[in-house]
Amino acid sequence: MTKKNKKIVIIGGGHNALTCSAYLAKTGFSVELYEARSQIGGMASTREFAKGYKVPGAAHLMHTLDANIQKYLNLEKHGLEFAASGLKTISLNPNGDALVIDGDHITGEGITAREQQEFKAFKKKINKLARFFKSAYQQSPPRIGSGNKKDILGLMSLGWNLRSMGKEDMSDMLKFIAINIYDLLHEFFDDEFIKGSLAIDAVLGNHLGPRSNNTVITYLHQLTGEVDGVQGGYAIPKGGMDSYADALKNSAEKQGVKIMVDSSVQEIRLDTSGKACGITLENGDEVNADIVVSGVDPKSTFMCLVGPRNLEAGFVHRIHNIRMRGNASKLHLALSALPKFNGVDANDLGERIILSPTMQYLEQAFDFTKYQACSDQLAMEITIPSINDTSLAPEGNHVLSAIVNYTPYALKEGWDKAKPLVLENIINSLNQYAPGIKEQILHAELLTPKDIESEYGITGGHWHHGELAFDQFLMLRPTPDLAQYSTPIESLYICGAGSHPGGGLMGIAGRNAAVELMMKES
DSSP states (O other): OOGGGOEEEEEOOBHHHHHHHHHHHHTTOEEEEEOSSSSSBTTSSEEEEETTEEEESSOOOBOOOOHHHHHHTTTTTTTOOEEEESOOEEEOOTTSSOEEEETTEEEOTTOOHHHHHHHHHHHHHHHHHHHHHHHHTTSOOOOTTOOOHHHHHHHHHHHHHHHTTOHHHHHHHHHHTTSOHHHHHHHHOOOHHHHHHHHHHHHTTSSOOTTSTTHHHHHHHTTSOEETTEETOOEEETTSTHHHHHHHHHHHHHTTOEEESSOOEEEEEEOTTSOEEEEEETTSOEEEOSEEEEOSOHHIIIIIIIOGGGSOHHHHHHHHTOOOOOOEEEEEEEESSOOOOTTOOGGGTTSEEEEOOOHHHHHHHHHHHTTTOOOSSOOEEEEOGGGTOGGGSOTTOEEEEEEEEOOOSSOTTOHHHHHHHHHHHHHHHHHHHSTTHHHHEEEEEEEOHHHHHHHHOOGGGOTTSSOOOGGGSGGGSSOGGGTTSBOSSTTEEEOSTTSTTOSSTTOHHHHHHHHHHHHHHO
């Protein structure tokens, strides 16, 4: 059977599924994609939360985009534009002027020339370490102990890339990934405000505190992307996140992909031999296929769509144990005017703004989550996207979008009861740094991890479809037997963020899954 005669059905319309579909169709497969929601893009989509006020529904910044995918799929030609790129990071200071991080430059009240040089050296070192992971992300991870020639060559390639970093960098890599971001930053800096301003990037969206293991991995992970040639750079798509999703959609459709929205999948169908043979939609329609690819999270794929009864007991146990503890909420504010933040230059309000004054601040907030509670002092990543894109709010008005960390999925008193109080605490925290913002609020919305689970169909409301940790990373993500995108079910593959290399708007999981499928099914 030729590629053109093989029909592939893809479940989900997130950026990884769209990327996978475009790659497969471009090489000759017949591809159909089914998305449960009325719009594609998943968490990379735009949301109108009040009449005339639009925000990124979940992800609100692009910073892990893979340049190779961007070029191969001609995303610029298909509509991807940036309203702003090369964003600086503005860290709110409770005691004075904000800290400004611009690439490898750092400025702010009390920042010395010595600290600026230390920061430059730190960025040079950490960016080089992140590039090792970036290279490892470009292909399926090798399996350990399989004896397969491809896996042996893959392990050799990883080893060579590590060795070619040089003795000092290789030694640092082996040392740093075994410690946490708290200890790493202590090695480079004395200033607590600098350390707090950097540590948030290791914990944002993760069920981790600065002292938790794996936080150096999560810090390096978010530096593997590239926007406009800048490693770890931040950008805001013009027209909202729909610009990115629509560019992927346009590219996929140009290759012949058929995309169906409002098409929720009820189950993955198996034939009498246990092979995936299609899907059943919630309306009862059956869609036949030679190959099925799931872009939804691993737990939803196997526990809901395939069903435990069709899986080996040990495999079900491994899927059940994938940690997917959502720990971040999304705040949306419709504002009557542009807010003013203490210590922040008016020209910097369109940049990336963070609230993370010290690592102790982060650790204390994380401590609350261990007891299924929520601190009243929470870390945030804030944007005011309407500054750079006026189409998002009525003239003269603005929208604020913030990721609020350490709001646990499993809140002891339940989100139905706690949501109003948590929202009030978040707004009060913002008002400490932006006096008067409370009076500017026309409408407020808080999407909790429970809401994110319901809205976007992600188990546990976890942004990355599973935590990034030593036992859920590289050749172990999401489990060792799924790391190369194929599954125990013949003709069933996975391509979502729960697979290697993980979350972020990079699209690499979708691209790698397509490449793996093409090698096995051609």
